[in-house]
Amino acid sequence: MGIAALPLADFEAALLGTDRVAAGRILEAVCALEQPLVAVEGLVAPVLERIGAGWERGEVALAQVYMSGLICEELVEEVLPASKHRRINSPRVALAVLDDYHMLGKRLVHSVLRAAGYEVLDCGRVEPEELIERVIAEQVDVVMLSVLMLPAALRVREVVLALPQHVRVAVGGAPFRLDPELYREVGADAMGRTASDALSILRSFAELAA
Ligand code: B12
Structure with missing residues (x-):
């Protein structure tokens, strides 16, 4: 899936509507096709940025920015991988x-x-x-x-x-x-x-x- 094909508008609508279930389904679908990190960086980060810009323009309420951030935090926690292995000699x-x-x-x-x-x-x-x-x-x-x-x-x-x-x-x-x-x-x-x-x-x- 190319970045251009990511369902940015649907994900944004789900977040603005505080629909955690829909947002979760969209992210899961993208994760099925992309590495989770690529999905998060390509979908979650830009959409949160768009929501922030909407807030700056006065089109989005702060509560929506807040809930979007919260929902994304929970979803990201679910999809990103835990530690694979420890590196020897890695810097602290x-x-x-x-x-x-x-x-x-x-x-x-x-x-x-x-x-x-x-x-x-x-x-x-x-x-x-x-x-x-x-x-x-x-x-x-x-x-x-x-x-x-x-x-x-x-x-x-x-x-x-x-x-x-x-x-x-x-x-x-x-x-x-x-x-x-x-x-x-x-x-x-x-x-x-x-x-x-x-x-x-x-x-x-x-x-x-x-
Ligand atoms: C979601 C959000 C919130 C949520 C946060 C929820 C949460 N638990 O995190 C809530 C609603 C709580 C919030 C509150 C506020 N917010 Co706010 N918020 C945002 C928003 C829309 C998105 C931030 C986000 O999570 N993005 C997604 C993450 C993944 O992106 P990221 O943090 O940028 O990280 C990416 C890269 O930058 C990079 N990265 C980040 N850190 C690092 C570190 C290293 C070492 C590396 C290599 C890479 C890296 O990796 C990430 C992904 O690849 C931004 C808009 C924006 N443009 O950033 C405004 C924004 C940051 N908020 C802003 C403001 C003003 C506020 C409030 C003061 C609003 C208010 N009037 O109350 C409060 C202050 C809270 C506080 N004291 O911290 C301003 C900051 C302006 C400024 N430059 O000073 C912004 C820029 C919005 C704007 N355009 O005005 N906010």
């Missing part, structure tokens, strides 16, 4: 949502990393101070941050400045996609546009360290 990777409540991007990045065999320290939703303490205490090598609000994106700088120099920081989420230079401005080492980018980022960090 920590993953967190910085200072806001948009959790779905982190969930996707977590699945991608686990499916590829990386062991991930999931810090959940954290303030910079707590994250810095954990990263240092757990001797983390790479920090992956999912950030959807601009004020939180600007706080990435606090994290970068407080971490030991060898720790690499990668970021992703709406503010970074809107302004592709922002990650450099806040001092991060890399930016991912999709959850799958987490893997190429880890590879590039490993090459730099070699």
